[in-house]
Amino acid sequence: MAINLQKGQRINLTKENGTTLSQACVGINWGAIEKKSFFGGVSKEAVDLDGSCILYDTNKTATEIIYFGNLKSKNGSVKHSGDDLTGDVNGDDGLDNEVITIDFANLDPAVEHVALVLNSYKGQDFGTIPFASIRIYEGTATNVREVFAKYDIANDKSFSGHVAMVMGVFYKKNGEWKFNAIGDPTADKKLEQTIQTVQQKYL
Structure with missing residues (x-):
């Protein structure tokens, strides 16, 4: 499993020892935007990025959405750490601002696709954020294994x-x-549109 996937790569989740990955996390880490004033001072503009997880059934219908307004799936197999409204204001602390945890063994059997998406809530352009990284890993919110x-x-x-x-x-x-590592920007402005984009293009 020691691979850093590039966009478009696909892997199965069987590990080298023959066991299957049972739990995965997506961690998102980002910073507030620095704005220099006319007089040379620097102010910080809060950045609200939202990681979301969408569960789709065999018909590619979205059955559940786990996001800042719904922090866990009905059976608890997908959990969201909670909404971060600002990003790191004092520079990169190396910690994820939002984490989504997926327990594959306990997902509803009808779920066939688990999509991970990111939206900028206030419409702040990804290109204006000083640092923003996403990692998808084996482990838990407090224990990054691989x-x-x-x-x-x-x-x-x-x-x-x-x-x-x-x-x-x-x-x-x-x-x-x-797992299909997609990493594609989309033209969507809101989460509702991204849910449709995934259904139409990526399942």
Whole structure:
């Protein structure tokens, strides 16, 4: 599993010792925007990025959305750490501002796709944020064991001018979970639109 996936790569979640990854997290870390004033001072503008997880069934219908307004799935198999409204105001502290945890063993059996998306709530362009990175890893919110996909959206020019992206999709094939590292910016402005984009383009 020691791989840093590039956009578009797919992997199965079987580890080198033959066991299957049972739990994964997506962690999002970002900073507040620095604004220099006319007189040379610096102020900070809060940045509200929102990580969300959408569960889709065999018909590619969204059955549940886990986001800042709904912090866990009905059966508790997907959990969101809570809404961060500001980003790191005092520079990068190295910690994730929002974490979504997925327990594959306890997902509803009808779920076939688990999509991870990111939206800028106030419409702040990804290209204006001083640092913003996403990592998808094996482990828990407090124990990062192995990172297998990472995106640096603040320094990747393809994200500039966008306020939404699809991070990746876990999908079930022949009873096994696999992962598609997507990392695509989208033209969406709101989460509702991104849910539709995933359904139309990425499942």
